[in-house]
């Protein structure tokens with residue numbers, strides 16, 4: 001099985017098409033007004049409709065209320081809810097139960113001790129997405145284009161359903177996959193020219209480089 005690739009933070013039909021054309025397995029839409037990749041429910045619905053049947057759709061949320069999740073789920077019919085806030089294991093499980101979608105929980109990694117947080121989510125969520133710990137005072141809890149030390153995952157049970165994220169690029173994804181033994185990778189900033197503007201050539205290069213890295 002080849003490496004599964006998710007391209008996140010798509011906000012325009014043209015770059016969404018570029019991700020689909022490059023063969024992305026999943027595309028991600030961000031609902032977080034502080035993000036340069038934020039899309040309204042209407043825009044998210046338009047983009048999700050373009051992707052349907054061609055790639056799975058992930059909806060990225062940060063401590064969203066049931067009302068907002070409900071509105072976005074109705075509008076986009078996502079396959080995955082990617083939680084990037086302070087959602088507890090109980091909240092992750094609750095969202096999965098209420099909305100009947102796969103739930104991925106982002107866990108920030110800066111040191112080995114941070115792996116303990118992931119242990120709390122293996123049952124509550126379908127997958128744990130490892131991202132870099134955001135810098136102090138950062139506006140965004142993710143999408144900062146920062147990588148963490150992939151060696152931190154080297155001792156993780158490879159059967160654990162995790163997603164490798166944070167600061168990946170077409171240039172480093174091959175090494176990241178090999179070191180972390182990742183089966184799924186996720187990128188946003190690394191395929192942009194400036195924050196929020198995706199680059200079709202870098203998207204294609206990322207998918208090629210990720211596929212070339214596996215399976216192992």
Ligand SMILES: O=C(O)c1ccccc1N[C@@H]1O[C@H](COP(=O)(O)O)[C@@H](O)[C@H]1O
Nearest residue numbers: 008035084142143145166167187188189
């Ligand atoms: O992309 C954002 O703006 C964002 C906002 C809030 C939470 C998470 C966000 N991005 C996600 O973070 C990871 C890593 O991104 P990057 O490749 O380091 O830029 C990825 O899932 C983004 O979609």
